[in-house]
Amino acid sequence: MKLTFYSPGFAVKHTAKLLFTGAMLCSSIGxxxxxxxxxxxxxxxxxxxxxxxxxxxxxxxxxxxxxxxxxxxxxxxxxxxxxxxxxxxxxxxxxxxxxxGWERGISHIDMVSPRVKSLEGTQLAWSPGMKKAVIAELVILPDLADSIAFKQWLPAVKGKFVMISMSQPTGRPDYNWTEFGTKESFEKMKAARTAQTDAWRSRIAKTGLNNRTLPVALEKAGAAGIITNNWSAGFGVDKIFSAYTKKIPTVDIALEDYGALYRLTESGDKPKISVFTQSKENGxxxxxxxxxxxxxxxxxxxxxxxxxxxxxxxxxxxxxxxxxxxxxxxxxxxxxxxxxxxxxxxxxxxxxxxxxxxxxxxxxxxxxxxxxxxxxxxxxxxxxxxxxxxxxxxxxxxxxxxxxxxxxxxxxxxxxxxxxxxxxxxxxxxxxxxxxxxxxxxxxxxxxxxxxxxxxxxxxxxxxxxxxxxxxxxxxxxxxxxxxxxxxxxxxxxxxxxxxxLPTNPKTGEQTKWPEPVKPTRRGGLD
CATH class of the missing domain: 3.40.630.10 (Zn peptidases)
Structure with a gap:
């Protein structure tokens, strides 16, 4: 249901008009x-x-x-x-x-060790192109004490693909859990997911950076590429937005494959992936x-x-x-x-x-x-x-x-x-x-x-x-x-x-103002 707000003055002034219009609408329907x-x-x-x-x-x-x-x-x-x-x-x-001006090209993303598997992934919009495939190990962004510890750790990313998204506890959407899971198991999963999400948000914050600036810092430190998973809470579906890197690729890997890579990395199996993503800058x-x-x-x-x-x-x-x-x-x-x-x-x-x-x-x-x-x-x-x-x-x-x-x-x-x-x-x-x-x-x-x-x-x-x-x-x-x-x-x-x-804003006590025109960005993506 959509709530509609009326001011008291509006209600008094326009009751008669609304009633009249209602009658007119009835006749109009006929x-x-x-x-x-x-x-x-x-x-x-x-x-x-x-x-x-x-x-x-x-x-x-x-x-x-x-x-x-x-x-x-x-x-x-x-x-x-x-x-x-x-x-x-x-x-x-x-x-x-x-x-x-930018144009997406061909992408090939494969796990080459400890086994061979073609991965489902998408380079993000405006991701820089690559001249040749790069094969490298994966490393997970660690949970460090603070931004000082993060700076001390940064050299470790050189030549590696860095995973900067959390590993989801389930790839099943909530409606699937509601339909088939027990109430207890569903609640347990949600609690675990909430705890993991909060912990990962804290992990990012402790670097002193955010989701926009972190990839840039990793790029400057010599990472081979940025690996993300922006899961959209459904089977096999991810949000695909824009890259912030200028020289190395940023790739979203689907939840099913991202989770496997994360677990292999976490358990010390040192998985390697091969990434080749083409794109063209058109000025x-x-x-x-x-x-x-x-x-x-x-x-x-x-x-x-x-x-x-x-x-x-x-x-x-x-x-x-x-x-x-x-x-x-x-x-x-x-x-x-x-x-x-x-x-x-x-x-x-x-x-x-x-x-x-x-x-x-x-x-x-x-x-x-x-x-x-x-x-x-x-x-x-x-x-x-x-x-x-x-x-x-x-x-x-x-x-x-x-x-x-x-x-x-x-x-x-x-x-x-x-x-x-x-x-x-x-x-x-x-x-x-x-x-x-x-x-x-x-x-x-x-x-x-x-x-x-x-x-x-x-x-x-x-x-x-x-x-x-x-x-x-x-x-x-x-x-x-x-x-x-x-x-x-x-x-x-x-x-x-x-x-x-318009109604009074309960937080400020001031009357809500009509939106004002916003100037368009007429020259974009060129920073």
Whole structure:
């Protein structure tokens, strides 16, 4: 359940208005039963002529992950422009900044002693490339007394691969323990895991460094490479983020293999691994947002914006973060171009770059286009996995219940009845690109989806691939988005930007402030 906060003043002032609107919504629901040929055609086109599987195959299998600054990101930008143009939709790539150009190459990671085994591992994003394979022993970061002892120990890492992650007590996710384990064994495992996690956190802290600076210190001391395991609490799944080393490789090894290497090292078997990871530095490269639009016929300077970030981390192929949001918006605009080619307001799709590094593409768009931002009718953003939309919150906009409620009445029951709404809600300060628009005062909303184990299995992981996409749910989302965009375009009134009174922060005693716009990082990864 989502808690919604109201100030006492809000409750008194607006009770009558809410009651009146509730009555109006009831009558609107009855009205919604009247057939609307545009809505019917949206549903028909989205159901009978869906392009989602084809688009997903081309983007996820053909192009793959879309890390900012990589050739694959630019390839995806150009692919989307060409796809839109093939549908008769104007599209362009709009430069917003520059980034460190980097390209992932082939990785081979093998244990060569005490036995031979190919290991599952992934070099982290922006890990430096290697000219040849390196074979070396492993060493575990020891539990030392303090930073002085750590500095005294540092010479021992020269020429070795250093393991800097704890060894997990189990590779089974908690739901598996709940289903099959005894309560006693589950509680025992959790207690052991908590103790190990706390102890490892203390081990890192006693070096005087952190997870970002420790690899740099080991690199300077002559380590052959950094070995990590960033387990995501599911079978065979790890988070894959960025490397901090500049000369030696940083490699995440999957839990099953990392645990074996750790135990062999701990028991004195002196395992050796062979690592060869290729990557290419491409200098400073431009970064783009891909923009597509159908111009409005009556109010071309007012905008309905469909929003999804285009970039991804690159452990997998970025299928559900945020490939499915990308496909939802592309398919929605394709459908609209076919069945609603002359919208009253301009319908614009923004595929934003570098969301993963801080909403940079959308923040740049907001900063660069005040003339659009001031005339936004609504923004709909989708970015939390492949599931069908089940939640829509008001983001703190006082009258969002009015226009969103009216637009939702046109949505088929099979889709609408699954969506829980909460008004006025609280303004999102981050998390995804809708927040860039909310901070600028524009009514922007997150189309929040069913979980489908997103946080564990596909969010920023090595398992975020085509096979995890639930296309029936994405189809539902594309139809929903197209209908909402149609309704927002047709609405005779401009949406209200009035903000609700935000609650008092219980910790500070001060009233919560509306988020403020944040400047984008326009030149990244170059330090």
């Amino acid at each position: 009205y919604a039963q009247i057939k609307d040929p545009i809505v019917d055609n949206i549903v028909k086109e989205g159901t009978q002529n869906s392009q989602l599987e084809k688009l997903g195959h081309e983007l996820f299998d053909g192009i793959g992950p879309r890390l900012v600054g990589t050739p694959q990101m630019l390839q995806a930008n150009n692919w989307a422009v060409a796809k839109y143009k093939s549908w008769g939709i104007d599209a362009r790539n709009e430069k917003w900044g520059e980034w460190r 400073v490269v431009p970064t783009f947002n891909t923009i597509a639009e159908i111009k409005g016929s009556e109010k071309p300077d007012e905008y309905v914006i469909l929003s999804a970030h285009f970039d991804s981390w690159d452990g997998g192929t970025g299928a559900t973060d945020n490939g499915t949001g990308t496909l939802t918006m592309m398919e929605a605009l394709r459908i609209l171009k076919k069945v609603y080619p002359n919208p009253k307001r301009t319908i614009l799709v923004g595929h934003w770059g570098s969301e993963e590094q801080g909403l940079n593409g959308s923040r740049a768009f907001v900063e660069d286009h005040p003339e659009i931002v001031k005339n936004i009718q609504v923004v709909f953003n989708q970015d939390n996995g492949t599931g069908r939309v089940v939640n829509l919150a008001g983001q703190g906009f006082l009258n969002a219940y009015d226009y969103l409620g009216r637009w939702l009445t046109k949505v088929p029951d099979s889709i609408r009845t699954q969506i829980q709404t909460s008004f006025p809600g609280s303004p999102g300060g981050g998390g995804s690109d809708f927040a860039s628009f909310v901070a600028a005062g524009a009514p922007a909303f997150s189309l929040s989806s069913l979980n489908w184990s997103y946080g564990t299995y596909t969010w920023h992981t090595n398992r975020d691939t085509y096979d995890k996409v639930v296309f029936d749910d994405v189809r539902s989302n594309a139809i929903l988005t197209a209908i909402l965009a149609y309704m927002a375009s047709e609405d005779p009134t401009k949406t209200s930007r009035d903000k609700s009174v």
